[in-house]
Amino acid sequence: MTDKEKQACDCGEQHDHDCDCGDEDCNCESNILTLDMEDGTKKDFNVLNIIEHDGKHYVALSELDSLEYDILRFEEVNDQVELSIIEDDDEYNAVAEKFDEIFSEDLDNLEISPEEN
Secondary structure, three states, X not given: OOXXXXXXXXXXXXXXXXXXXXXXXXXXXXXXXXXXXOOOOEEXXXXXXXXXXXXXXXXXXXXXXXXXXXXXXXXXEOOEEEEEOOOOHHHHHHHHHHHHHHHHHHHHHOOOXXXXX
16 A cells, blocks of 8 residues: 555545645645455445554445445555454454444434425
């Protein structure tokens, strides 16, 4: 993962990032992460949220314009962020439950005003 892609990691660490806005002093934060796929292509994902569970970090990613999301484990190794599939069902279910709670709270906190006719 490049430094530019780390911009979307939201891990709380201070990273030096560049963005496409052209402002050298920019404080832009992007929630878009570009990943290299197994077939050699690149694909953009929205970073929905990052959590810690039992000392490990997890990220919820969705394809752009998609309501479905995937959960991956991530760790920083040698200044590189590595994503991996969660193979243990119990671990996955516990993390998925935490993300479901977070996203449910986010929906509950949205202030929706009725449309004026």
